[in-house]
Amino acid sequence: MNNNETIFALSSAHGKAGVSVIRVSGNDLSQLFERIINKRKFESRYAYYTNFKDDNGDLIDQCIAVYFSAPNSFTGEDIIEIYSHGAMAVINKIFDFLRNHNARIAERGEFSKRAFYNNKMDLTGVDGLIALLDAQTDKQRQSALKSMTGGDAKTYHNWRNKMIEISAYAAAILDYDEDDLPKNIDKKILNETQILMEEIKSALANQHSTRALRNGFNIALIGETNVGKSSIFNKLVGTNRAIVSDIAGTTRDVVSCQIDLDGYLVNLSDTAGIRETEDAIEKIGIERTQNEIENADLVIHVYNEVPNTLNKNEITVINKSDLLQNKSNKNVIYTSVKTDDGFDILLNTIKQKMHELMDGSLSRVAINERTSELLQETVSEMENAVSKYNGNYDMFAEHIRRASICIGKILGVITTEEIADATFSRLCLGK
Ligand SMILES: Nc1nc2c(ncn2[C@@H]2O[C@H](COP(=O)(O)OP(=O)(O)OP(=O)(O)O)[C@@H](O)[C@H]2O)c(=O)[nH]1
Ligand SMILES: [Mg+2]
Structure with a gap:
């Protein structure tokens, strides 16, 4: 990777704003900074107010500029941050100036990539940063910050160090006399491998909850046509998002909305009512309903009468309770969109189910597709080590070593360009 090129990007959001932040990163930016602040001497990490002029001597804008000298910066290189007025015309003019001074626009995630290669962040930290920039709710923020500040890395380093130690002891059994090694070392390493x-x-078994914490807890509202799914959906999201009508088969597509429940992100979906139909479009809608059911963490099944059999994994709602005389079944929730009856109970039940899955997930390592695959590979190497243990320390050590490499890949201690590129391309410009 060529670290010598100077790169820049708008680090704050696009669009009209009071202040915009433009970030520049490169090897030695002191001359460029002197030019921007129009001073010969400066100190790192001091804010300088400047009448920032272009190369013709015309004023671009009145700005604040700060210098972060390497290695004490986000990228580990020299960084200049320019705080200008947040107008596109000003930003474009500053970009022109920087281009004239041998800098180029940064690629997506390029600042973080440099931070990674300069050992400022490992890949779990980058994953955390990506999640933080996407965070909408407080729990998402907490989870992302934990990864970004090294919470996951600590666990992975711990696992990796243990593996390296176990593998070293296994190799030592072959090379050293029994008397030179700790007592019962063979049993100890097997035991430690199994615990690890x-x-x-x-962690893998709980990956579902850590993913739900990051991407949202999926709730699907399902049931036959006309039972009031869309009416309940609108009530829960607090707006008239879905069309409600007395014509059966009104909702044909999935209508989704994100809500914040106790700081957790929830993806609530209203679906096409399930019934036998010859209508081609409605059929597609019903297929989509099936997809939503498969992806749901929680299904709310809406009826207008208590069904013969209740599914324990679903919340059973009997809607239009204003039209019912008998509301005695204790295993269902009676609601009425007309009278508001039962919505407090429904909401509390949803929250309870959500907390059951999500609480505790903050303390576990966050797992995404990339880390999940590598963790599965880790476990399979460890299983191989244990099953081939029978006195064959060579094989054992090798499998544990391979397991430690998988963990190294999660951290990016051992990495390939593809892994790194795939991660950084998920970042926005200016990060
Ligand atoms: N009396 C009464 N009517 C209701 C209640 N909830 C919904 N309705 C009415 O029932 C009809 C159907 O409501 P929707 O919310 O469109 O039902 P749906 O289940 O989404 O229907 P599809 O999209 O066709 O599957 C509308 O006329 C609503 O006004 C309720 O609690 N009480
Ligand atoms: Mg509907």
Whole structure:
């Protein structure tokens, strides 16, 4: 990677704003900074007010500029931050100036990529940063910050160090006399491998909840046509998002909305009512309903009468309770969109189910597709090590070593360009 090129980008959001932040990163930017602030001497990390002029001596804008000298900066290189007025015309003019001074616009995620290669961040930290920039709710923010500040990395380093130690002891059994090694070392390393493997398996088994914490808890509202799914959906999201009518088969597509429940992000979906139909479009809608059910963390099944059998994994709602005389079944929730009856109970039940899945997920390592695959590979290497243990320390050490490489890849301690590129391309410009 060529770290010598000077790069720049708008680090704040596009669009009219009071202040915009333009970030420049490169190897030695002191001359450029002197030019921007129009001074010969400066100190790092001091804010300088400047009448920022272009190369013709015309004023671009009145700005504040700060210098972060390497390695104490986000990228580990020299960084200049320019705080200008947030107008596109000003930003474009500053960009022109920077281009004239041998800098080029940064690629997506390029600042973070440099930070990674300069050991400022590992890949779990970058994952955290990506999640933080996407965070909408408080729990998402907490989870992202934990990853970004090294919470996940600590666990992975711990696992990796243990693996390296186990593998080293296994190799030592072959090379050293029994008397020179700790007592019962063979049993100890097997035991430690098994404990470690269980810990990783448990993280994998809970990956569903950590993903729901990052991407949202999926709730699908399903049921036959006309039972009032869209009316309930609108009530829960607080706006008239979905069309409500007394014509059966009104909702044909999935209508989704994100809501914040106790700081957790929830993706609520209203779906096409399930019924036998010859209508081609409605059929597609019903297929989409099936997809929503598969992806749902929680299904709210809406009826107008108590069904013969209740599905324990779903919340059963009997809607239009204003039209019912008998509301005695304790295993269902009676609601009425007309009278508001039962909505407090419905909301509390949803929250309870959500907390059951999500609480505790903050303390676990965050797992995404990339880390999930590598963790599965880790477990399979460890299983191989244990099953081939029978006195064959060579094989054992090799499998544990390979498991430690998988964890190294999660951290980016051992990495390939593709892994890094795939991660950084998920970042926005200016990060
Ligand atoms: N009396 C009464 N009518 C209701 C209630 N909830 C919904 N309705 C009415 O029932 C009809 C159907 O409501 P929708 O919310 O469109 O039902 P849906 O389940 O989404 O229907 P589809 O999209 O066709 O599957 C509308 O006329 C609503 O006004 C309720 O609690 N009580
Ligand atoms: Mg509907």
